[in-house]
Amino acid sequence: MEHQTDDSTLVQDYISGDERALEILINRHNQRITSFIYSKVLDRDAAEDIFQDTFIKVIKTLKKGNYSEEGKFLPWVMRIAHNLIIDYFRKNKRMPKFEGGDDFNIFSVIGDEKPNVEKQLIKDQIDSDLSMLIDELPDDQRDVLIMRIYKDMSFKEISECTGVSINTALGRMRYALINLRKIIQKNNIVLTNY
């Protein structure tokens, strides 16, 4: 019997005060709308909440008489659900949701990005050691490495600055790195935080 009455008739019946019409509409489209929401949010509870909010909007709009039968009922409800899904993702972006587990550590979420004092000290030490190692390189290799790594210059700029071809600058950079590795291995230097 339910499927013999079309949506627009049920909507008109509901607006006229027939609460049973809403029940039929909800039950008729429940699975389709909830599955649509779930396919986007992939969370059962969130899908249920959005479904509920969707129909609260539907109920309010219909009761206020603001519904215009321009399109069909289901696409209209789907559009409301779609907008609420977007709101859901916007809200989650501002306030990310984390689900606690046994191995969940709150400091992995709220932790400061900056290194702590110990790590900062280690980093400063590494920078200082590295600086001394670079000083050990031949002048031409050291200049290229400093311009590339510390001054962030392109190889084209380096070649213009030093008066050599790009290939020569690339070669010097390559040898600078090879020689740095050799010095590090030879002296058993550890340049790492871990």
Place this chain on the structure above:
Amino acid sequence: MDQLYTPSTEKCELVSASKGTVKFLLDYSKSLSIVKAEGMVFENNLN
């Protein structure tokens, strides 16, 4: 070719809102009263 298919079948799952949610909506609908007066619209929840 197999890369064209989604590895997740979860997205195709058919789910429905619970009976509790449907009941809540029906009760909400029954309790909601809209009053229009002098160009203003008032929502009353007669719960």
